[in-house]
Amino acid sequence: MNGWTEGYVGGIDYIRAFYRDWSPALLSFALTLRGWRPPTALRDGAFTLAELGCGHGLTSAVLAGANPRARFEAMDFNPSHIAGARRLAAEGGLANAAFLEESFAEHARRDGPPLDAVALHGVWSWVSAENRAILVEVLRRRLAPGGVVFVSYNALPGTLAHMPLRRLLVEQCAAGTGPLPDRIERAVEFAARLAALGGGWFAGADGVTERIESLRHKSPNYIAHEYLNGDWTAFYHADVARELAAAKLEFAGAAVPMEQLDDLTLSPAAQAMAAEAADPAVAETLRDVLTNRSFRRDLFVKGGERLTPAERSLLLRATRFALLVPPDDLPEVASTPLGRLPFPRAVHGPLGEALGAGPRRLGELLALPALAAQGEAAVVRALVLLTSLGFAAPLPEEDGLAERQAQADRFNGAVLERHRSGDTPGHLASPLLGSGVALSRIEGLFLLAARLAEDPADLAWRHLSADGIALGRDGRRFESAEESIAELASRHAAFTARRQPLLARLGVR
Known part of the structure; x- marks a missing residue:
């Protein structure tokens, strides 16, 4: 973990994964729900998106394959990640994606077009304060007015319970010998033996034993990059918002639409307590305290424009949606990180039937008698849940x-x-x-x-x-x-x- 890695785990690749959170239609939907005007480029498909710290670059490659009018700029300092991403891009004929082997400091010196969207998945928690400052400078200099940033990070106070476990794994891996995957396996087993003793921190921290057990089924690649970086910081939301304010960014809302619904996790009294904060960043931090949130996926905008209620309704009604599962696979109750949520048949039944026949705009759905009887708010809420849980998705425009x-x-x-x-x-x-x-x-x-x-x-x-x-x-x-x-x-x-x-x-x- 020395030399060019600057404390980041080297010698073992990160997992390959695709993250739908910053697909253009989902970004636009999440912003519109919160009353922000989405960047026009995201809606017409001719946007420029940068993924900073892209790992294997799979998300940028797949999005480039689905959005030929867009331009993708994905960078990572791990040469094996970029070599694989470039090979996939070449084989797939992706002329609209560039995969760059650079550090954040090197990337900050690069000239390039204004960016309509930027994705920072996880890296905010895994890099040094110096590198975070470099990222802020990149956003300040290159994000276009009206542009959006997706940033995910380990959040406080929920991550507090994980910190001693992370320290155990770091120390055991550092003290061990042999290949890193073998040291990781032994470190997880050591943590399991400690947990079996009971008492102390293990007795007072909820879910630790279950987390250790889950790590036994995770790849060493995941554990190495999730827990073993030299820099590993969890943040209160207010501190992230204040750092990003230096790039003229303001918090726009949760990237996952259902996480914008306070009533899923907060009682009316708790919602009222959070609303007492005059500073939106403090209010959001209070929500995290009240829910013990451990991970956040946030959207920030630069010079974002607020929609009037009428404009918001028009944009939502113009949004098309498609089902990602057969209609009869829609559950009556869904298990979510927020608990078990019912899908009322009066709404989800006719909604699934309508979308099962093909994509529909919200306005078209609301014209159906069965859904009109439920009201716009109920139908929008159902679509928020379905899109967040991967049963449905908002769509880009048909043009192109x-x-x-x-x-x-x-x-x-x-x-x-x-x-x-x-x-x-x-x-x-x-x-x-x-x-x-x-x-x-x-x-x-x-x-x-x-x-x-x-x-x-x-x-x-x-x-x-x-x-x-x-x-x-x-x-x-x-x-x-x-x-x-x-x-x-x-x-x-x-x-x-x-x-x-x-x-x-x-x-x-």
């Missing part, structure tokens, strides 16, 4: 869909070829969403077989078996290729009946 489809087809073709060897990013570009869609390796092999006009079960088994992957059912492992191929044929029939039609509607093929 053919262009988005052509680029997504090229990019997805390259990604599907990777499913042969298991080098699977795990997401494909959806031109309808302007975002990504999760896909398993087997589903990817089925789509690849359709492109090649090959038998899907045979093709899938040929590549899975080459990697030593075994299939089974009901706890029994299949011993013969014939059984495995028959199982894959059964899975393909189910895929064709339910999943493939939905993917096709999203433009994923």
